[in-house]
Amino acid sequence: MDARPMSLATSPTRPHLEYAVRLSDSPYKRAFAGLRPGDETRVFGPIGDFVLHERRPAVLLAGGIGITPLKGMAEYAADKTLPIPIRLVYSNRSEDEIVYRHELDALEKQNANFRVRYTLTRTVDPGWQGTTGRISQEALREVAIGLADPIYYVSGTPGMVVGTLRLLRDLGIPDDDIEIEAFRGYA
Ligand SMILES: Cc1cc2nc3c(=O)[nH]c(=O)nc-3n(C[C@H](O)[C@H](O)[C@H](O)COP(=O)(O)OP(=O)(O)OC[C@H]3O[C@@H](n4cnc5c(N)ncnc54)[C@H](O)[C@@H]3O)c2cc1C
Structure with a gap:
């Protein structure tokens, strides 16, 4: 059986499982996009330990479709009314590639x-209100201002994860305070 690892995009506080993919013309993506209500799929797991630490401030760093597990963490914190500060920096190539924007804005409320x-x-676009450029050292420093002993969660393509990990290490963040999820299968 041909299978792909997929992050859970929802929190266990929600009643359903949700997955999101970046579409392409691959056989897997075509099959995924072709699913219809009532179709059967096989899922096993969950496996892995990329989960939110409930007592420490969190800095979530996402690239593109790497948002999926981090969106689940943000839901979890909101549903459980966790008192910890959580700051997400979410990088995409263009505005129309931002996944879950509506849901993330709702979670902020x-x-x-x-x-x-x-x-x-x-x-x-000229009207863009957010920041521009890749996640930088300056952005990482800024986003952590006022946070006591945060954990950094990095999720995205292997290239994005390695690049961000390097920035965090250069800032002196110990590896014990960094959790990563690299989406193998994306360049
Ligand atoms: C922990 C984890 C979580 C992930 N979560 C998500 C998610 O939430 N959403 C999402 O869209 N994607 C996610 N991915 C990536 C996903 O598993 C697929 O790799 C990706 O969707 C590309 O699959 P494809 O068949 O379209 O690749 P293709 O473009 O067909 O793959 C190109 C080549 O890479 C190989 N390949 C593809 N995937 C993998 C892999 N994972 N490991 C090793 N070789 C591979 C294929 O066999 C093929 O040779 C995750 C990956 C990991 C490891």
Whole structure:
């Protein structure tokens, strides 16, 4: 059986399982996009330990479709009314590639401890209100201001994860304070 690892995009506080993919013309993506209500799929798991630490401030760093597990963490914190500050920096090439924007903005309203900052790396319309450019050292420093001993969660393509990990290490963040999820299968 041909299978792909997929992050759970929802929190266990929600009644359903949700998955999101970046579409392409691959056989897997075509099959995924072709699913209809009532179709059967096989799922096993969950496996892995990329989950939110409930007692420490969190800095969530997402690239593109890497938002999926981090969106689940943000839901979890909101649904459980966790008192920890959570700050998300979410990088995409262009505004129309931002996944779950509506849901993330709604979570920001639901949870006063949750803040989202979007950044675009390529196509930027004149009316764009967020920041531009890749996640930088400056952005990482800024987003952590006022947070006591945060954990950094990095999720995206292997390239994005390695690049961000390097920035965090250069800032002196110990590896014990960094959790990563690299979406193998994306360049
Ligand atoms: C922990 C984890 C969580 C993930 N979560 C998500 C998610 O939430 N949403 C999402 O869209 N994607 C996610 N991915 C990526 C996903 O598993 C697929 O790799 C991706 O969707 C590309 O699949 P494809 O068949 O379209 O690739 P193709 O473009 O067909 O793959 C190109 C080549 O890479 C190989 N390949 C593809 N995937 C993998 C892999 N994972 N490991 C090793 N070789 C591979 C294929 O066999 C093929 O040779 C996750 C990956 C990991 C490891």
